[in-house]
Amino acid sequence: MPPRVVVVGLASDFGCQVQMTNIEDQLLDVLGRIELSYWQLASSGHMPEEYDVAIVEGAVTTGEHVALLERIRATASAVIAIGACAVTGGIPALATSGSLDDHYACVYGEGDVEVACGRIAPMPITSVIDVEYRVPGCPIDMDEFTQVLSRALQGLSDCIPREPMxxxxxxxxxxxxxxxxxxxxxxxxxxxxxxxxxxxxxxxxxxxxxxxxxxxxxxxxxxxxxxxxxxxxxxxxxxxxxxxxxxxx
Amino acid sequence: MSTLTIEHVARIEGHGTITVDVEDGRVKDIHMDIIEPARYFESMVVGRRFDEAPLITSRICGICSPNHMLTSIKALEVALGVEVSERTQIMRKLLVYGSYLQNHATHLYLLAAPDYVGLPSVFPLAETHPDVVERALRVKKLGNDLTTLIGGRPVHPITAVLGGFTSEPEPGRLVAFRDALLAASQDAAATVDLFGSFDEYEFETAGEMLALVDDDDYAIYDGQTGALDAGWRRPVSEYRSFIEERVVGHSNAKHSTVGGRTFMVGALPRINLSRATLGATAADALNRVGLSIPSRNPFMNNLCQAVELVDAAARCAQYIETLLDMGGSTTPVEFKIAAGSGSAATEAPRGTLYHGYSVDDDGIVIAGDVITPTAQNLANLDADMRAFAPSVVDLPRDEFVIAVERLVRAYDPCLSCSVH
Structure with missing residues (x-):
């Protein structure tokens, strides 16, 4: 059975998932090697109960995100964090500088209107769960991503570079x-x-x-x-x- | 009374849930909750250096990042009194069109088309209609290649900065790309014919329509804001006085009105307001499918996006021709940092995008403001859903859901943009 892969987006601009749809030349080929079980951006349907590899984009900004990540960790044998938001907190984590309430008031005003979703200070997914693979960058570099995905599908170790630019x-x-x-x-x-x-x-x-x-x-x-x-x-x-x-x- | 919830509407950018209350077979209420968490962009730019603001706000959206980046750069150029060369302006228009080609192809084929053939996603189409999927990927790739040619990569372009560009493509690459654009005109025309062949709901929005307008150009990079029904044109610098925004309880995205009315932005309002400036091939395509303009049918936004693909392919080939002939420089112009305020607008693929900033004497941002196309559309979309849902409520549940989702998707919403 080909590995079952899910793609999940937390708080982000979807840029890394957009990058993933941008490998037109390789996309159909990669799809032939995996079973793409869930990708909300591209298909109707619900997140399945079982899968092997989870690709997660975005920062954690709500309690729901934390619960979702814990479910993903309990299910997937490999988790790939993609993009600066997921790996370091990226741009969303700018909101951790200063008080979240002040940021909130700056955008939505001081009124009594309660806006949807519980909110927590933005953090990378690596602050909530351990991940096997990280693809940093804003946005991800597609050569690096395909290499990491390939390693994940083969069960090889992470290969994130350590040297400076x-x-x-x-x-x-x-x-x-x-x-x-x-x-x-x-x-x-x-x-x-x-x-x-x-x-x-x-x-x-x-x-x-x-x-x-x-x-x-x-x-x-x-x-x-x-x-x-x-x-x-x-x-x-x-x-x-x-x-x-x-x-x- | 029964409540139907359509969770995580698929094939749109971002997370939204539609709630429908039905009583005695009649739709009592319907609205979309944006369950994207709040993202605080307008607050996060405060305290950062002015040249970091375009990097930050372009991360509002991975699809229309060139638009966010350029609108932000333009607004800061107004604030700092920076004038750019004509060559820079043409390069910037190409960057915007890169996102049009990419966004429209993605939206039309990957997100919208499966509805018309009763499939959950585009993937099964690869088996049954490989020619259509290959065409979709070709057009999408053309857009990515254009953004990469000018900006250095398909998402979050690198080279566009205040005053110009940090790098320009070699003339040889421009020539090759012009030829690719000319070859793509057939794919664009076939897209118009495909979407023209689909049965579309007869429905009219009651809302106003806004878009940038310019007498001499199909306004995507510059121009004034025009209103279709009210007939006015206003400078974009006044956007805060003609667009009213309010916080609504069921959504992290604000809702907008103009003159007390909900309104629509996007390809349909653009063609309604700028039909006279469409290129010859796009005007032909519009005639061929018999879409009567102005149209008030939001479902026709899809067809209008297809017509814009035709226009974009021809127009970009012309822009490249001009770049090859004109000379001039895109090297960033020098400017002094001083306190000031400025705002600007461009037409993103999904509609008009406004940015405004104030900076202090050291060039530190002291205020930021962004109104995205989807945020402008949401109130009108809710109103349209309320007007449209009763006409399809008798359909079997699955078909009702698809009909409502089709209306949502026709707006090509970007929910992550809407909660910036």
């Missing part, structure tokens, strides 16, 4: 933004996206999260030499990584 960026012969006096977070950000933004003339904004092998302290010193304060660097790094402890110090 500079390692690959140098081999691509990109001109370093620091040569041009601009701040680039490639210095501390997890590689794996082929330094796509930098290659297209835009500094890295850190959407793939802090690299395990990054030397944050020496990055802070290097930026200080260039007149960028530690606080400024941390504020920039928190854009996609508000919950990263190393960026709050």
């Amino acid at each position: 500079c390692a690959i960026c140098k081999t691509l012969e990109n001109i370093c933004f620091y040569e041009r006096g601009e701040v680039c977070l490639g210095l501390i950000t997890r590689t794996g996206c082929n330094a796509r933004c930098i290659t297209l003339g835009r500094p890295c904004t850190g959407c793939r999260g802090l690299a395990e092998d990054a030397n944050l302290e020496s990055a802070i010193l290097l930026l200080a030499e260039r007149g960028v304060s530690r606080e400024d660097l941390m504020t920039r790094a928190r854009l996609y990584n508000t919950l990263e402890e190393a960026f709050t110090r």
Whole structure:
């Protein structure tokens, strides 16, 4: 029997699921190797009782999300967290800076109107359950995703890169933004996206999260030499990584 | 009284539940609850640097991210007094059309079409009608390739920044893409013929219709807001004074009205208001399927999206031709950071999208405001469901559900956008 796969979206822009529908050339091929049991974005029907692999996009922002994740963990033999929202909290976690009630009042006003759904402070799914695989980035890189999905279907181990972006960026012969006096977070950000933004003339904004092998302290010193304060660097790094402890110090 | 609940309406972007109360075979009430959790975008941009705001607000939606990004950039350019080159404006229009091709193909074939042939999803169609599915994927891929050509990737483009673009495609790639667009015109025409062949419900919305309008262009990137019934045109900078938003209890999305009336935005209002500026091939396609304009039938939004595919393919080929001939630069222009406020609008695939920001002297955002197309449509959709449901309530339950869902899907709602 082919592996049964479900795709679930929590709080997100659906961008990573949209990316998944964007592999037109490979989509029909991949569909031939799995049984796609549930994908709300693409099909009518309900989430099944049993499945093997769960692909989860989005941040956790309600109690229902927590309960759903616990059910998924109890059912699936492998969970793949996709996208910055699911892996680091991403953009939704910006709402954890300051009080949630203040954010709420800013958008919906101070009135008595009770808006739908219980709400909790946004967090990545990895704060609620353990996952076997992570595909970081905003949005996910499709080459990396297909590789990880393939590994999950074969039961191979996670292969998330640990090195910072500079390692690959140098081999691509990109001109370093620091040569041009601009701040680039490639210095501390997890590689794996082929330094796509930098290659297209835009500094890295850190959407793939802090690299395990990054030397944050020496990055802070290097930026200080260039007149960028530690606080400024941390504020920039928190854009996609508000919950990263190393960026709050 | 019995209550029917359609949970997690399928084949739409986001999570919505329709509740229908039926008494003695009559529909007493029907409405859609948006069960997407609140997402606080307007609050999250506050305190961030101005150039981060487009990165943040484009994450409202993975489908129309180019629109969110560009509308945000344009609003900030107004706030900071930045003027961009004509070449930059054409590149930006191509970026918007990339999302049209991608969104319309996805919506029409993957989300809407299964209803017309009685299937739960597009996947079984791959077996029975491989030619149709292959066409759908070709058009969708064309849109993704266009967004990638100009923006660097299909979701959340990289190269568009305040003042211009950080990178431009090589002329050779532009030439190849122009040829691909010309070849795609047959696929676009076949899409119009397919959706023109489907039986559609006879139904008229009672709401107003709004879209950007421009005398000289099919307005998707610029223009004023026009109202079909009221006949006015207003600068988009006044959007807060003509669109009233209110918080409603059953939904994390706000509801909108204009002059006290609910209203619709999207492909149908656009064609109703801008028919005269459609290109020749799109005007031909419209005549061929015999859709009489103006139309007040929201189900025809699907057919209008198909007509826009024809228009987009021809228009983008022309834009690329212009880029190849005109010269000029898209290198981001220099500007000074100073306190200011600005707003802007574009037509996203699903309708008019408004963004507004205020920044302080250091370029830190002090206020943000976004009104998405779906948020504008929701009150009108609820009103349409109340008017439409009684005409199909006698159908067997399954068919009733599909009929109501078809109306919802015709609006091409993006619920995650609506709760930004």
